[in-house]
Amino acid sequence: MALIQQKPVTPAPQDQNQQRIEQLLRTQRTYFADGHTLPIAFRKEQLRRLQQVLKQHEQELFDALYADFRKPALEAFGTEIGFIELELKLALKSIDDWASPRRVPETLINFPARSYVYPQPYGVALIISPWNYPLNLLFTPLIGAMAAGNCAILKPSEIAPNTAAIVTRIISQNFDERYLAVVEGGVETAQHLLAQRFDYIFFTGSTQVGRIVMKAAAEHLTPVTLELGGKSPAIVTVDADLELAARRITWGKFLNAGQTCVAPDYVLVQEEVKEDFIQLIGRCITDFYGTNPAESPDFARIINDAHFARLSRMLTPEHIRAGGQTDAATRYMAPTLLEHITWEHPAMQEEIFGPILPILSFDGLDDMIKMVNRHEKPLALYFFSGNRAHQQRILREVSFGGGCINDTLSHLANPNLPFGGVGSSGLGSYHGMASFDVFSHQKSVLHRGTWLDLPFRYPPYGNKLKFLRKLFGWL
Numbered sequence: 001m002a003l004i005q006q007k008p009v010t011p012a013p014q015d016q017n018q019q020r021i022e023q024l025l026r027t028q029r030t031y032f033a034d035g036h037t038l039p040i041a042f043r044k045e046q047l048r049r050l051q052q053v054l055k056q057h058e059q060e061l062f063d064a065l066y067a068d069f070r071k072p073a074l075e076a077f078g079t080e081i082g083f084i085e086l087e088l089k090l091a092l093k094s095i096d097d098w099a100s101p102r103r104v105p106e107t108l109i110n111f112p113a114r115s116y117v118y119p120q121p122y123g124v125a126l127i128i129s130p131w132n133y134p135l136n137l138l139f140t141p142l143i144g145a146m147a148a149g150n151c152a153i154l155k156p157s158e159i160a161p162n163t164a165a166i167v168t169r170i171i172s173q174n175f176d177e178r179y180l181a182v183v184e185g186g187v188e189t190a191q192h193l194l195a196q197r198f199d200y201i202f203f204t205g206s207t208q209v210g211r212i213v214m215k216a217a218a219e220h221l222t223p224v225t226l227e228l229g230g231k232s233p234a235i236v237t238v239d240a241d242l243e244l245a246a247r248r249i250t251w252g253k254f255l256n257a258g259q260t261c262v263a264p265d266y267v268l269v270q271e272e273v274k275e276d277f278i279q280l281i282g283r284c285i286t287d288f289y290g291t292n293p294a295e296s297p298d299f300a301r302i303i304n305d306a307h308f309a310r311l312s313r314m315l316t317p318e319h320i321r322a323g324g325q326t327d328a329a330t331r332y333m334a335p336t337l338l339e340h341i342t343w344e345h346p347a348m349q350e351e352i353f354g355p356i357l358p359i360l361s362f363d364g365l366d367d368m369i370k371m372v373n374r375h376e377k378p379l380a381l382y383f384f385s386g387n388r389a390h391q392q393r394i395l396r397e398v399s400f401g402g403g404c405i406n407d408t409l410s411h412l413a414n415p416n417l418p419f420g421g422v423g424s425s426g427l428g429s430y431h432g433m434a435s436f437d438v439f440s441h442q443k444s445v446l447h448r449g450t451w452l453d454l455p456f457r458y459p460p461y462g463n464k465l466k467f468l469r470k471l472f473g474w475l
């Protein structure tokens, strides 16, 4: 009988990606288990290497960001490359301190003893990032993961392909893949990654995908951080410095063409000053980007055709107060103000994530607070008011991820402020020391003295209950 010759099977590209993911995870697990990432000296060396290679490739990174969405160099530096550099510097300066055991107060019941919290790396972390700040949102969590002593697999967004390609090259050429590796790909790749058992998952992206990530993590009881989105209001009251508010809101909104998770999504302005405020915002747009923002080198483009089409549906002509011009070929959308719209308008049904700013009004503080609190808890809130009592009321009565009084976005520039959402805008926070903590299990350990061993906890209990009650009374 003739033998049937079997052809060698070549795996499809997606299968190859899956095999690679599984292989990477296995090797990273072993690398971690063998303790390579534990010494602080190793962590510092790797962070320094990252610092060096980001410097070396700075121009290519600028070019990739420009190719992906015409991100102006100043924005690319201020919000991505320079931002990462500051986080790196802080981690290198503080890692000895962050990684030290933290002593906590003792209780009498354990006398004699000392108690400490030991930060311990989780193991192999998965970091999934979105496209809008494709370097910042990949490297900032990575710095925390590295400082805390983890291995990591990074999944950049497929929607910023030029940036993803250079990130892959930088990491693969400069780091041992048993320690750090990049897996490029879209939804299918992300889902295959999520099907694996990681020790930590750090996800930045939409609330909708955040739910998918959390479900997948639940399968393996993997802890997660979810940095999500939402509709972040900028609120302007009668006693605000209107000119300053207009300038700061215009900047925060139209930076990166509005494709910023913490951009003011919409404005709530007190009715009495609404008209003045709209005029001022209009003036700021012209001051920043000229009479034809399409010609401004400082105004970015929409990332892709799908987002361009999504945003175009929000441009209902009867509501456009300023802007509204578009060019599908270059994915240009002018900074646009919408007026006289309700919460049912398409722009109020989802996070805008583009250069469209709806302006809604309110009469009194009570109404405004109710209005905000009836919606999902925002990732950010910006309150413009000169009235301290009103500022305090907002801080006390409204729940939101983080934000500013009399500014927009700037809370992200302070690494001492943990950054994250609440409710549907996210779970957990990072930046600075918070990034280190996110990627560390806080291992609590009590060191018990051996020179004293009071017998009241040991059976037979007899009438020791009386003594125990007394002891608890003294605590």
Ligand code: NAD
Pocket (backbone or CB within 6 Å): 128, 129, 130, 131, 132, 133, 137, 155, 156, 157, 158, 159, 185, 186, 187, 190, 191, 194, 204, 205, 206, 207, 209, 210, 212, 227, 228, 229, 230, 260, 261, 262, 351, 353, 379, 421, 426
């Ligand atoms: P997204 O959720 O579509 O994608 C984020 C990542 O998830 C990408 O890497 C993508 O490949 C992956 N992904 C997409 N669909 C998936 C699926 N079904 N299963 C598994 N993985 C999947 O988000 P985006 O469009 O890239 O980014 C925009 C969103 O991210 C906005 O909602 C914005 O507010 C949010 N965001 C939040 C922050 C923050 O720090 N909180 C920062 C930037 C962006």
